[in-house]
Amino acid sequence: MNSFTASAQEESLVANPRVSGASSSSGFGLEVTTYAPGSDDLVRFKGSTHIAFGPGSQEVVTDLDNNRFVFRESPAAPFKVSPLSVLGQHSLVYNPADKLYYANDTDNHRIISFADLSSQTITAQTKAIANVTLKRPHDIVLDPATGWIYAINPNSGHVFRFTAIGENESAISVPLQGYARALTFANGRLYAIGSSKGRIVEILDWEKPTFKIYDSFDPTGKSGSAGSWTKTGLVLNDAEFFNGLWYATSYFTESYADGSDFDENKFIRFKTLDDFVTGNWTDLSSLVPSGVTPYYLTVKEDNLYLAIFKHGSSESGDSVLQFTPRKMK
Numbered sequence: 001m002n003s004f005t006a007s008a009q010e011e012s013l014v015a016n017p018r019v020s021g022a023s024s025s026s027g028f029g030l031e032v033t034t035y036a037p038g039s040d041d042l043v044r045f046k047g048s049t050h051i052a053f054g055p056g057s058q059e060v061v062t063d064l065d066n067n068r069f070v071f072r073e074s075p076a077a078p079f080k081v082s083p084l085s086v087l088g089q090h091s092l093v094y095n096p097a098d099k100l101y102y103a104n105d106t107d108n109h110r111i112i113s114f115a116d117l118s119s120q121t122i123t124a125q126t127k128a129i130a131n132v133t134l135k136r137p138h139d140i141v142l143d144p145a146t147g148w149i150y151a152i153n154p155n156s157g158h159v160f161r162f163t164a165i166g167e168n169e170s171a172i173s174v175p176l177q178g179y180a181r182a183l184t185f186a187n188g189r190l191y192a193i194g195s196s197k198g199r200i201v202e203i204l205d206w207e208k209p210t211f212k213i214y215d216s217f218d219p220t221g222k223s224g225s226a227g228s229w230t231k232t233g234l235v236l237n238d239a240e241f242f243n244g245l246w247y248a249t250s251y252f253t254e255s256y257a258d259g260s261d262f263d264e265n266k267f268i269r270f271k272t273l274d275d276f277v278t279g280n281w282t283d284l285s286s287l288v289p290s291g292v293t294p295y296y297l298t299v300k301e302d303n304l305y306l307a308i309f310k311h312g313s314s315e316s317g318d319s320v321l322q323f324t325p326r327k328m329k
Contacts, residue, residue: 028269028282028284028287029325029326030287030323030324030325030326031323031324031325031326032287032321032322032323033321033322033324034319034320034321034322035051035075035305035319035320035321035322036048036051036059036061036079036319036320037061037070037079037319038075042078042079043070043078043079043081044318045061045063045066045070045309045318045319046063046064046065046066046309046318047063047064047065047066047309047318048061048062048063048064048295048307048308048309048318048319048320049062049064049090049091049295049296049307049309050062050090050091050092050295050296050298050307051296051298051305051307051320052091052092052093052094052298053094053298053300054094054096055094055096055099056073057073057074057075058071058072058073058074058094059071059072059074059075060092060094060101060117061079061307061320062089062090062091062092062307064088064089064090064309065309067086067087067088067089068081068082068084068086069081069082069084069086069089069092069103069117070082071117080117080118082117082118083118083119083120084114084117084119084120084122085120086103086105086108086112087105087106087107087108088105088106088107088108088136089103089104089105089106089107090104090106090138090139090181090296091103091104091138091139091140091296092104092140093140093141093142093149094142095142095147095149095164096144097147097163098164099115100113100114100115100123100164101113101114101115101117102140102142102149102165103140104137104138104139104140104151105125105137106136106137106138107136109127109133109134109135109136109137110125110126110127110134110137111125111126111129111134111137111140111151111160111165112124112125112165113125113164113165124164124165124166125165126165126166129151129160129162129169129171130160130162130169130170130171131171132153132156132158132160132171134151134153135153135154135155135156136153136154136155137151137152137153137154137160138151138152138153138154138180138181138182139151139152139181139182139183139193139238139296140183141183141184141185141190143185143190145188147163148161148162148163149161149162149163149164150183150190151183152180152181152182152183152192154179154180154181154195155179156173157173157174157175157176157177157180157192158171158172158173158174159171159172159173159174159183159190159192159203161206170206172203172206172209173209174192174201174203174209174211175201175211175213176192176194176196176197176199176201177194177196177197177199177223178194178195178196178197178223178225179194179195179196179225180192180193180194180195180196181193181195181236181237181238181251182236182237182238182239182296184238184239184240184241184297186240186241186246187241189202189203189204190202190203190206191203191239193236193237193238193239193248194236195225195235195236195237195251196223196224196225196235197215197216197223198215198216198218198223198233198234198235198236198250199213199214199215199216199236200213200214200216200236200239200273200276201213201214202214202273214273214274214276214277215277216233216234216236216276216277216279217233217276217277217278217279218233218234219233220232220233221233223235224256225251226251226252226253226256226311227251227252227256227257228252228256228257228258228260228261228262228264229250229252229260229261229264229265229266230260230261230264231256231257231258231260234248234250234265234268235250235251235252236248236249236250236251237249237250237251237293237294237295237296238295238296238297239297240297240298240299240304241299242297242299242304243302243304243325244271245269245270245271246269246270246271246272246273246276247267247268247269247284247297247304248267248268248269248270248276249266249267249293249294249295249296249297249306250265250266250267250268250294251293251295251311252264252265252266252293253291253293253311254291254311255311262291263285263288263290263291264283264285265281265283265285266285266288266293266294267283267284267285267287267288267294267306268281268282268283268284268285269281269282269284270282287321287323288306288308288321289308289317291310292308292309292310292317293308293309293310293311294306294307294308295307295308295309302324302325303322303323303324304322304323304324305320305321305322305323306320306321306323307319307320308320308321
């Protein structure tokens with residue numbers, strides 16, 4: 001018996017991102033809040049894929065389908081639209097070492113750095129790292145302990161490492177076996193998140209590329225860049241370790257589900273990566289609105305954030321959810 005299982009009545013208590021600042025408690029020990037855009041009616045997300053934090057109290061949302069970043073100086077401040085020219089970007093990270101932002105400018109096939117979200121100025125850019133051509137680069141993450149910045153090519157399985165654009169560059173080929181969208185750090189380790197096969201690869205040694213592979217439980221034996229649980233098995237968008245547990249999202253949509261359940265297992269939680277392999281997870285999908293795709297996860301202090309969007313739709317509701325562990329009384 002999975003210790004996280006809640007009753008059907010508890011599972012029905014979910015947040016509604018169409019309501020500004022909506023909040024509820026779930027049977028999974030989490031308080032769920034629609035964190036952004038909140039009450040800011042001047043900003044409407046379309047394809048929100050990521051939220052980043054810093055420097056200071058600043059928050060940055062990647063608004064992919066609007067080809068823009070939006071930012072605010074604190075949670076109480078209004079959002080502003082960055083004039084930076086990007087196309088189909090997926091995420092960014094702030095590097096306190098050089099005080100620059102680094103972003104994957106996905107559909108321009110480049111990585112860029114810049115100092116100011118309120119400016120159009122790009123400090124540096126590149127379309128290749130360690131002599132490997134960038135092709136629709138996705139997630140970009142920073143290891144704060146070492147200062148290394150990492151990015152990923154989703155089709156080739158190349159993961160890149162550098163300290164700044166053009167500095168200390170290297171690349172390795174990770175055995176992801178298909179499309180891969182994300183990278184994550186957990187307990188000092190870097191993981192590449194394979195989408196098509198529902199695979200998490202732990203990078204044990206960068207210099208002598210060594211890996212440990214965790215393939216998700218998958219009764220379908222099939223794969224795809226998007227789908228549904230019964231059609232493709234997990235199609236991971238991201239995985240993140242938070243408060244002693246792993247959380248993972250999948251690219252499940254109505255259009256790719258072909259009549260199957262497009263909500264089942266799109267947002268799951270498990271204790272260990274071995275549980276991920278055996279299928280010993282809890283389905284948290286009721287915490288995300290039906291038909292909405294959960295994308296990148298971000299941890300900040302005592303909260304977990306999740307960017308969500310309605311695939312192929314211009315309806316309102318694209319937003320960032322906040323999950324806070326409920327305090328025991």
